[in-house]
Amino acid sequence: MNKHPERTPGPRILRSRSRRPRHLAIAFLFSASLFILAACIGDLDPDGGWAAPVVSGEHVYLGAKDGRITRLDLNNNGRYDGAWGFPAPDVDTLGPIYGTPRVDGDRVLGAAYDCDGLDCSATVFGVSTETGQELWRFERQTQIVGAVALAGDIVLFGTAQIDDEFDNDPGPGSPGADGYLYALDISDPATPTVSWRFATTDSVWGTPVVSDEVVYFGDLDGVFHAVSLGGESGTAGDELWSFYAEGAIVAEPLVLNGKIYFGDFSDNFYALDIATREAAGPGSNPPGAGEWSFSSDGWFWATPLVYENTLYVGTLNGKFYALNPDTGAEIWANPGEIIGQIVGRAAVITERNGGDAVAVPSGKDNIGVFNLANGNELNGFATDGGVKASLLVDDGFLYAHTTDDQVIKFNTADRNRLSCIEAETGAAC
Amino acid sequence: MSAFFSRRMMIILGVAVIAISIFKFDLFVIGPMVNSLVLLDKILFSNFGLAIIFFTVTVRLLMIPLTIMQTRNMRKMSALQPRMKAMQARYKDHPDGRRIQSAETMKMYKSAGVSPIGCLGPMVLQMPIWFGLYRAIFRAVPATPEGTANLSTVIYGWNPAASDVPLGSMFIGMDLVDLVQNAPAPFNFALPILVGASMWAQQKISAMPSMDERSAQTNQMMLWLMPIMFGFFTFQFPAGLAIYILFSNLIGVAITAVISGPGALLGTRFGTSAATAAAAVEAGVAEAEDEDKGEIIDGTATVLGEDSRRSDRQRARSARRKPRRRRSRRR
Numbered sequence: 001m002n003k004h005p006e007r008t009p010g011p012r013i014l015r016s017r018s019r020r021p022r023h024l025a026i027a028f029l030f031s032a033s034l035f036i037l038a039a040c041i042g043d044l045d046p047d048g049g050w051a052a053p054v055v056s057g058e059h060v061y062l063g064a065k066d067g068r069i070t071r072l073d074l075n076n077n078g079r080y081d082g083a084w085g086f087p088a089p090d091v092d093t094l095g096p097i098y099g100t101p102r103v104d105g106d107r108v109l110g111a112a113y114d115c116d117g118l119d120c121s122a123t124v125f126g127v128s129t130e131t132g133q134e135l136w137r138f139e140r141q142t143q144i145v146g147a148v149a150l151a152g153d154i155v156l157f158g159t160a161q162i163d164d165e166f167d168n169d170p171g172p173g174s175p176g177a178d179g180y181l182y183a184l185d186i187s188d189p190a191t192p193t194v195s196w197r198f199a200t201t202d203s204v205w206g207t208p209v210v211s212d213e214v215v216y217f218g219d220l221d222g223v224f225h226a227v228s229l230g231g232e233s234g235t236a237g238d239e240l241w242s243f244y245a246e247g248a249i250v251a252e253p254l255v256l257n258g259k260i261y262f263g264d265f266s267d268n269f270y271a272l273d274i275a276t277r278e279a280a281g282p283g284s285n286p287p288g289a290g291e292w293s294f295s296s297d298g299w300f301w302a303t304p305l306v307y308e309n310t311l312y313v314g315t316l317n318g319k320f321y322a323l324n325p326d327t328g329a330e331i332w333a334n335p336g337e338i339i340g341q342i343v344g345r346a347a348v349i350t351e352r353n354g355g356d357a358v359a360v361p362s363g364k365d366n367i368g369v370f371n372l373a374n375g376n377e378l379n380g381f382a383t384d385g386g387v388k389a390s391l392l393v394d395d396g397f398l399y400a401h402t403t404d405d406q407v408i409k410f411n412t413a414d415r416n417r418l419s420c421i422e423a424e425t426g427a428a429c
Numbered sequence: 430m431s432a433f434f435s436r437r438m439m440i441i442l443g444v445a446v447i448a449i450s451i452f453k454f455d456l457f458v459i460g461p462m463v464n465s466l467v468l469l470d471k472i473l474f475s476n477f478g479l480a481i482i483f484f485t486v487t488v489r490l491l492m493i494p495l496t497i498m499q500t501r502n503m504r505k506m507s508a509l510q511p512r513m514k515a516m517q518a519r520y521k522d523h524p525d526g527r528r529i530q531s532a533e534t535m536k537m538y539k540s541a542g543v544s545p546i547g548c549l550g551p552m553v554l555q556m557p558i559w560f561g562l563y564r565a566i567f568r569a570v571p572a573t574p575e576g577t578a579n580l581s582t583v584i585y586g587w588n589p590a591a592s593d594v595p596l597g598s599m600f601i602g603m604d605l606v607d608l609v610q611n612a613p614a615p616f617n618f619a620l621p622i623l624v625g626a627s628m629w630a631q632q633k634i635s636a637m638p639s640m641d642e643r644s645a646q647t648n649q650m651m652l653w654l655m656p657i658m659f660g661f662f663t664f665q666f667p668a669g670l671a672i673y674i675l676f677s678n679l680i681g682v683a684i685t686a687v688i689s690g691p692g693a694l695l696g697t698r699f700g701t702s703a704a705t706a707a708a709a710v711e712a713g714v715a716e717a718e719d720e721d722k723g724e725i726i727d728g729t730a731t732v733l734g735e736d737s738r739r740s741d742r743q744r745a746r747s748a749r750r751k752p753r754r755r756r757s758r759r760r
Contacts, residue, residue, distance in 0.1 A: 045573065046573045046574070046575075047573065047575050050574065098574055115572070116608070117606075117607045117608030117610070117611050117667070118572060118604055118606055118607035118608070118611065119607070119608075119611050145574050162604070162607075205574065205577075220595055222592070246592045247591075247592045247594075248594065248595060250574075250577070265581070265591075265592065265594060265595075266591065266592040267586060297586060298581065299578075299581040301578060316578055316581040316582070317581060317582065341578050341579075341581070341582075343578060363578070388578075
């Protein structure tokens with residue numbers, strides 16, 4: 001018999017007052033709202049850091065995440081050239097850069113964009129390699145994800161289906177949500193003018209490629225286009241032929257030996273024969289002579305690489321393939337998966353023993369290296385962050401631009417890290 | 430026991446949900462949701478807005494058991510409040526009052542079959558689903574190259590709609606990925622107002638009436654503060670998220686109205702008007718006084734409703750069983 005029933009201790013949870021659950025609920029609601037707010041803002045902001053280093057003359061040019069073009073001086077042991085940069089340090093940058101800058105003679109061409117929600121502003125620009133001063137600029141309210149291509153004094157780039165580029169006109173030739181391929185004439189740098197623009201049924205995120213007076217590019221609607229640049233190929237801006245892939249196309253195509261190689265978002269990789277396509281004309285689709293497709297298990301964003309009659313390409317799920325470029329037959333695939341997405345183009349490196357290997361950028365730490373012949377994994381390059389930019393190999397050195405905005409220089413033979421700088425400021429990592 | 434079991438179950442489920450959320454959120458939550466949205470987009474005429482609405486409504490309907498559990502718990506807690514109030518008044522000046530109150534509260538919860546965290550538990554379980562849903566919306570229609578590349582990690586290769594990504598994000602003239610403030614008029618103002626109003630209705634219909642003045646004030650403040658706050662936030666939300674919150678709230682109001690009766694929205698929460706509640710307080714106090722006199726308390730049924738009546742019947746049944754046991758022992 002308990003003499004003091006009132007002293008029987010209750011469970012701890014009941015010592016809380018009845019208000020506690022309500023306070024917890026309030027705390028939940030507040031934290032949930034903050035969580036939602038923070039997460040949403042992050043989802044809409046472009047980040048950049050996908051632009052590969054480019055070597056030209058005595059310099060390596062970089063497109064930093066904040067939208068600044070900087071460079072390293074190869075004559076000075078690859079040190080940061082603090083005297084050159086665009087825009088100047090006291091001027092606002094243009095937003096993240098995704099496409100690799102293009103160096104043509106004494107000018108650097110590039111594109112950057114930034115957004116507030118989907119209120120985006122994109123800039124295509126030309127910069128003097130001598131002074132770092134702006135030569136010209138062209139602005140549109142859109143996204144420019146791919147790099148620019150150049151055909152003489154015509155700069156080619158793709159735009160996305162928002163703001164300026166979204167005409168919402170279901171009429172003929174403008175079937176709703178549009179993107180464009182722009183041809184910008186910069187022969188007079190003071191007044192860059194739109195020479196023509198080619199309307200597409202969806203955004204053009206990929207980098208266009210110019211070959212024999214024809215520009216090749218794909219769009220997010222899964223249509224691959226061949227458009228004339230004038231001259232013998234036809235009237236500038238006219239579509240010569242198109243090909244309907246199964247998924248969206250963002251990969252920069254590779255044009256080589258009369259064939260075009262690219263992958264899409266339906267896990268397919270295609271080889272199109274230019275002569276066959278030209279004979280078939282616009283809107284043609286069935287695979288023709290000399291054409292093939294390869295089915296993988298991941299989306300393709302990376303540009304393929306062809307070396308010694310083997311085609312190398314990786315997917316966004318980290319699979320890397322070696323294919324026969326004539327038949328599409330798989331030669332090897334890496335047995336496991338590279339941890340991270342393969343967005344950038346691989347590069348062939350020379351080993352200490354003089355043999356070749358292929359280095360593959362991984363979206364999540366480290367650069368994988370594979371034996372060219374059999375795909376066996378070799379020692380890789382250690383990076384602190386992922387690499388979504390294509391790799392640059394020059395004079396026995398490998399340059400990698402990481403998603404943390406670091407540019408790391410390696411010795412390809414022994415994989416040693418030689419230097420690391422912050423692309424934006426030039427400070428040592 | 431049932432309250433204890435329910436509490437324990439809730440804790441285990443809560444821990445499991447949190448663990449899944451942290452370690453395998455993409456695999457178990459985002460992946461299925463994104464693929465469902467992509468598939469729905471294909472089925473619903475490549476209209477991602479319709480896909481969001483249909484999916485939100487479906488998910489809310491699938492969560493009805495959790496909503497019912499939460500509502501029932503709130504109803505029981507609400508019905509217990511007059512007795513709690515009376516008990517608090519009774520032991521207010523007692524030297525060991527807090528401890529006694531805890532023990533009595535436990536007894537009360539047990540007899541009514543109430544789980545003290547029964548209101549929060551379902552909410553905790555629903556949180557990852559809500560977070561997952563809004564994350565899935567933006568994973569399915571990414572605005573950036575990073576988002577598009579990351580989409581590849583959650584799209585199933587066998588999804589027949591996989592080749593349709595990235596999806597179009599236009600819906601009745603709005604871009605669902607763009608911020609509401611950038612949407613064309615009147616959506617830029619209508620959506621925040623509708624989100625705020627629907628959230629107010631949702632809170633109003635599901636709020637638990639409180640006998641405690643301070644709690645009642647807090648409730649009243651939250652009833653207005655949260656909708657206003659969310660209304661302002663909505664300007665900075667992508668339109669797709671605003672559509673999701675709006676329809677989630679609307680279906681939530683509808684479900685609660687069906688469970689609790691539409692009177693809840695008009696001020697008579699869970700069918701208990703303020704006057705009835707006040708009368709119940711009086712009854713509770715009187716009952717407590719009866720208890721002081723050593724009388725048997727059996728006023729629970731008048732306050733607790735059907736569930737407590739069931740527990741009373743159980744007590745009665747067990748009371749009838751006891752003599753039988755005694756008889757068998759005699760044999």
